[in-house]
Amino acid sequence: MTVTPLGIPRRVLEFTIDGEEARVPEGSTILDACRAAGKDIPTLCEGDTLRPKNACRVCVVEVEGARTLVPACSRKAEPGMEVRTDTERARHSRKVVLELLASSVDLSTTPRVAEWLKEYEAKPDRFGPDAARLNEEPKVDNDLYVRDYDKCILCYKCVDACGDQWQNTFAISVAGRGFDARIAVEHDAPLTDSACVYCGNCIEVCPTGALSFKSEFDMRAAGTWDESRQTETTTVCAYCGVGCNLTLHVQDNEIVKVTSPHDNPVTHGNLCIKGRFGYQHVQNRG
């Protein structure tokens, strides 16, 4: 969480996680408490700068007395709660959810998913070769970023970041329903005909790489994208007086993309089009 502490003392709650005493400030989620206790619970739709949407359901845990499993990322810890993070029941749901996701979308650029698939012994192939997939073509309709919804897990983060939680542009939303639900702009138009202001804050929060810089997309297609050769340098944007922090990702002496630190108390990782995409002039050496 990047919330700036305001100094008001919060009540401390006591409950148990996997039988061990846990103490967290009031208002913490089960996930906060688990992380503080050093438990590694998989998460996908949870966003450190966004309100929990609890849509993916990979973070489910067992809470004594609850009929169903509960999402750790959004359920607030309550005094006396008995939380179990690693039961067969919770692990089963996480495994199946990972299988369902991996069998329907391309998770090749989702950090940590390969590790979790292994840990939970998930076998996405078992739904057979005919299992329905999204099968979306990447939408390349502008020079700044690409929407490859074949990789989209419908975590709603981009919708929330574009909407009332950060950008207030409301350029994208979920359209359709069920398996046919997709992220779309109005009338499913190209991005260039939409309300998008290219702040790129949706790319910043996308957990799967479904939204990516055109530069990254092109380099991946060309096979030249190589994170091990990249350096990250955090600096201050020079365009205007807000003074946002920029993290420049540089490969072979070229800026390949720009992110922003989420723990900045002013911007929480958000930028505008200039800070996010306006770096070409830096490398115009001619």
Place this chain on the structure above:
Amino acid sequence: MDLHFGDSKPTDDERAAVDALLGPPESSWEGADRSDADLRWARGGREARDRRDLLLPGLHAINDRIGWISEGALDYLCRRLTVPPAEAYGVATFYAMFSVKPRPATVLHVCTDLACAAAGAPELCAGIEARLGLGSGVAVERSPCLGLCERAPAALAIRAGDPVRTAVSAPTSVEEAVLAASAPDSAPEEPPAALAVPQAGQGGLMLLNRVGVVDPASLDDYRAHGGYTALRRAFELGPAGVIREVTDSGLVGRGGAAFPTGRKWQATASQPDHPHYLVCNADESEPGTFKDRVLMEGDPYALVEAMTIAGYATGAHKGYLYLRGEYPRALHLLEHAIAQARARGLLGDDVLGQGYAFDIEIRRGAGAYICGEETALFNSIEGYRGEPRSKPPFPVEKGLFGKPTVENNVETLVNVLPILTMGAPAYAAIGTQRSTGPKLFCVSGTVERPGVYEVPFGATLGDLLALAGVRDGLRAVLLGGAAGGFVRADELDIPLTFEGTREAGTTLGSGVVMAFDDSVPLPRLLLRIAEFFRDESCGQCVPCRVGTVRQEEALHRIVERTGAAAAGDIALLREVGRAMRDASICGLGQTAWNAVESAIDRLGAYE
């Protein structure tokens, strides 16, 4: 918020449809032509945004007039309400009754759900499609249950225009369905609601006592048959007294969750935050359920009175009646009833001269089973996608518009009338200790007299089927609808109570009792149930969005298989089903596997 609207313009008709709902726009800030005055002030904005909840009525207005929702029309509506077009597009594409692609003005919805499937819907659809080929000006759409199962197979024709025309045809044939679609105005009238109540006119009924007896369009007739005595009693008792009666009666919600109604009312009434809202859930979309429709069509004033009482008890001054979009007759009758009640001082600023203000607004759903989930229903009314919210917070604390809200379904509310007229002790004496009062059941499928039956809790499944005239060769009964479970023909002694069905490892759900004889191919039926959930999943959470697809695929693979050949897929179904039940956000995903599981375990469907 900086809104961006494309340059597509509405047609005159589209503009007129929206303006008929919202009134003419006042300034260019909300869609009028620019005038000099507009250059000097900005209007719209926050004020218009507060009317976001008119988005769904606005989409209906366009769809009713034109038959589909064009870019220009949607953008104009967005301008009028200051709603971002992307969000409105997301809402418009959520509902099955709307289309954002051009389509003919007439849409014929042909039910292909369980009861209709058992009554020959597949052949019917094929026949209708053959007759209404391309260029007929009619779009034929396969529909989930239309809530007319007692008259299966069923079809509903909707012709856009000013005004929109509808025709229900059930039981239907190729000829009758084609007639309804091609000339909705001259299609034969629907039979009276009482025809769906085989017990109509019999003494001793408490919930159905007026169906077929009173004229549903006459307030005087309603009063002559005991109408509004319960409301008078409520005013004598005061809000706390009403809640006490309802609590003492033991009434629990009839929508499926079986939560004590009195406790819910008390919890809402005692919330310090205001205003409080009352929502009547009349979005009956569970396949096999039609009791709410019959109640609303046969005795609409009873619902108006019951809502008034519930509002009074819980401190609400506004009640929303969220009505299934596919119920045109119930809509007309209730609109009429509400207007009459208002004109006669039974709704409005001063109900019955008691100084209590209450009014009811009808909101139409637009074809989404999930909107029957209480929090999805709030989102739908508020003009958002009908996706369930995660709980907590619970509606009694933060419900509609974030305010304390009590939500009850039609049958639950209508029970409040006999509770107040006969008193809690007498009501509680009906039924069993833990399931009190009368209960409505929707009996359909292979029975002689399908319809809505009222029996006291505790009657057995066999008793009920005997009333409805079960036919020979009964193979299975689906209890509780698609979200419920199958029981075998030799389990007819299950008592129809919440505790009795629970003990028998099944559920009463919403009161669906669908009988199938051995002519009905079980695997096809299960496939239809899976298809239903796949279609109706809101898509918000992974276990349900993808799980329902995987479930349907597996059932497809084994539709003609049994034994060892099906074993692998059944194991897969179990694993996915377990995760769906455990990890889905709402009841839809949590119950989507119930019926199939019960068919495998209790009926040996693939042995």
